[in-house]
Amino acid sequence: MTTALAAAELVERREILPGQWLQAYHAPGLASGARAGQYVQLVPGAAAGTILRPPFSINTADAATGIVTLHYRVSGPPTAWLAGRRPGDRIDLAGPLGRPFEVDPRNRHLLLVAGGLGIAGLRMLADEAIRTGRQVTLLFGARSAREVYPSSLLPDEVEYIVATEDGGLGHRGQVVDLAPDYEAWADQAFACGPRPMLAALAGLAAGRRGRLGVATLGRKRGAGKVDPVGSPAARRKAFLQVAIEQEIGCAAGSCLGCVVMGASGIPQRVCREGPVFAAAEIDWERGW
Amino acid sequence: MKAKRRVVTSSPRVAEQKYPTVPKRPTAPNPGRTAAGAQRVSSRRPVEPPSSPTPVPAESVDLSVDLGRGLTLPNPILAASGPFGYGVEYVELVDLDRLGGICCRGTTLKPRLGNPGPRFVETPSGLLHAIGLQNPGVDVVIARYAETWASWTTPVIVNVAARSVRDFAEIARRLEGVPGVAALELNLSCPNVDAGGALFATDVSAAAEVTAAVRRATDLPLVAKLSPNVTQIRPIARAVAAAGADALSAINAVAGVAVGLDAGGRTLLGDATGGLSGPAVKPIALRVVSEIVASVRIPVIAIGGVTSLADVLDFLAVGAVAVGVGSAVFADPGLPVRLVESLAETCGARGMTSYRDLIGTAVAKPQRPMVRSVLANE
Numbered sequence: 001m002t003t004a005l006a007a008a009e010l011v012e013r014r015e016i017l018p019g020q021w022l023q024a025y026h027a028p029g030l031a032s033g034a035r036a037g038q039y040v041q042l043v044p045g046a047a048a049g050t051i052l053r054p055p056f057s058i059n060t061a062d063a064a065t066g067i068v069t070l071h072y073r074v075s076g077p078p079t080a081w082l083a084g085r086r087p088g089d090r091i092d093l094a095g096p097l098g099r100p101f102e103v104d105p106r107n108r109h110l111l112l113v114a115g116g117l118g119i120a121g122l123r124m125l126a127d128e129a130i131r132t133g134r135q136v137t138l139l140f141g142a143r144s145a146r147e148v149y150p151s152s153l154l155p156d157e158v159e160y161i162v163a164t165e166d167g168g169l170g171h172r173g174q175v176v177d178l179a180p181d182y183e184a185w186a187d188q189a190f191a192c193g194p195r196p197m198l199a200a201l202a203g204l205a206a207g208r209r210g211r212l213g214v215a216t217l218g219r220k221r222g223a224g225k226v227d228p229v230g231s232p233a234a235r236r237k238a239f240l241q242v243a244i245e246q247e248i249g250c251a252a253g254s255c256l257g258c259v260v261m262g263a264s265g266i267p268q269r270v271c272r273e274g275p276v277f278a279a280a281e282i283d284w285e286r287g288w
Numbered sequence: 289m290k291a292k293r294r295v296v297t298s299s300p301r302v303a304e305q306k307y308p309t310v311p312k313r314p315t316a317p318n319p320g321r322t323a324a325g326a327q328r329v330s331s332r333r334p335v336e337p338p339s340s341p342t343p344v345p346a347e348s349v350d351l352s353v354d355l356g357r358g359l360t361l362p363n364p365i366l367a368a369s370g371p372f373g374y375g376v377e378y379v380e381l382v383d384l385d386r387l388g389g390i391c392c393r394g395t396t397l398k399p400r401l402g403n404p405g406p407r408f409v410e411t412p413s414g415l416l417h418a419i420g421l422q423n424p425g426v427d428v429v430i431a432r433y434a435e436t437w438a439s440w441t442t443p444v445i446v447n448v449a450a451r452s453v454r455d456f457a458e459i460a461r462r463l464e465g466v467p468g469v470a471a472l473e474l475n476l477s478c479p480n481v482d483a484g485g486a487l488f489a490t491d492v493s494a495a496a497e498v499t500a501a502v503r504r505a506t507d508l509p510l511v512a513k514l515s516p517n518v519t520q521i522r523p524i525a526r527a528v529a530a531a532g533a534d535a536l537s538a539i540n541a542v543a544g545v546a547v548g549l550d551a552g553g554r555t556l557l558g559d560a561t562g563g564l565s566g567p568a569v570k571p572i573a574l575r576v577v578s579e580i581v582a583s584v585r586i587p588v589i590a591i592g593g594v595t596s597l598a599d600v601l602d603f604l605a606v607g608a609v610a611v612g613v614g615s616a617v618f619a620d621p622g623l624p625v626r627l628v629e630s631l632a633e634t635c636g637a638r639g640m641t642s643y644r645d646l647i648g649t650a651v652a653k654p655q656r657p658m659v660r661s662v663l664a665n666e
Contacts, residue, residue, distance in 0.1 A: 021502070029333070043557055043620075050410065051410055051413075051415045051567075052408065052410055052415065052618050052619070052620060053618060076410070093545075096396075217513070244548065246405070246406075247407075248373055249371065249407040249618055250377070250617070250618055250621075252373070252378060252621070253373070254371065254377035254378065254393075255370065255373065255419070255618070256373075256393075256402065256407070256419050256422045257419060258405075258407070259402070259405060259422070260405060261401075261404070266401075267402065268403055278568045
């Protein structure tokens, strides 16, 4: 368990969208250990007046500069408190917590699907993929044009496609509508966002192999050996991985407040087994 | 009307005659008041020299407490059932051996999946939760954790929940004699399926019946956890104590509902009703604990919104002999251990050789609970 507390100093902050903040913290230990998909918890102290430690996706982490960024929406006392911090202020973050995205090293084309603030869970994966020379397409869905993530905050190499529910920018409708156009191109897909969006994508991913007639290319490594469900190796082979946004309680796996129902019928703890899951590990029908 | 008016006009003088020695409260900067007057006020109330206690080293303060039937805690700070899981999750984060005790998650006879999510909603100063007793069942709990518990010096109190008297007794039988299980805590806030789903904790006879049945089934020390969601706690506390409970713990979570406008005006929890914990329930817990203390002679473990040493002292003052820390460990897993340290330091600084001098100071003297220390028994 790595629940080391990291003192983080606020370096820069910006309200990038109405009510949504991007804050850069100097936290070298955290920045060097973090992987895409993991999260941190804000240790609130007496000032924030909160009972749970609010979780935040690690938006980006740069080991070279020791900078970790958080992207969040102000919704409640802890985030309002956090948004009130000024450069130079110190906060305590616990992390990195949870399990990261697992990218198959052979895959070249990555499809990222973000719904709203779900972009915070995927942003770092885009960085990692670009750095390793992969092609990245990001599908982004929002309610209206004013909530669309600014393309200036993305690496230039990312192909960025937007859907808005009111049609104010890009495709009119749900971001899930765009996904079928890319499922043949993509080697692997990663998603973060509202639960119905993830469920729809999981449905698409489940039928992909049959629909496209995908053949597994190359040498069949470890043929006959079945990786245990939920293991990093099994997740690496999964076409779709999702990061689930959930209230987190203890982050130690003890309180069982953050569970989602697993496909095996056993509740899965988002804080420990997640927040990243292979889509097939989750029982999407149960709606937990 | 005339008579009343006369009384009103004359009252200041009457009052002054009746209580001539009542000193006026000195108000802060008041130019009208003479220096002599101010001096007179102070001279009328001579400042008593603070009885300077001889400080006692914190490590020699006796924090031990005997809850009956051999359940002795090294100190009165427990991890309350729920957030702390089975304790094993915190091995790397917390020095568990310095806790007074650990109450594990609610354990049922058969495995339970618990409630659908969301299971948490944070409310002002509170946490509304509806986990639904997710647990792997008593047999798996014993197989998985008992050995680890036995290796700790801290006693582990297994929280037991069931939907019938028979199941309660059966779980108790299975936990009897298992190394590492120091005591049982009966979670009475469960629906009794034999009585149409009414909670054990809300019915005097059902609560007593369960306690008596478990008492017959096991020799383990028995703590009954009472619910605040009742009209009268006293008869329930008395009945449970008479049925053989060695100690009582209170309070379990306060029933509550959260509705969200953002969620389309629907209830926010997966299971509509949840239990409220956190600082919001502390005044309720203080009231319930003081009522229980006044009605039974067995020790009471107070639980409810403890986040600081001041909260611990408040609960001790109303007569609790031990205090459980629940939802506060979410923000600060190290809190219970720090409370142990600061309790010892506070006692030491006040010259107390035992924390027992803090117990029941808010209670009328004849009603103060008898507290046995482990040392006193020797």
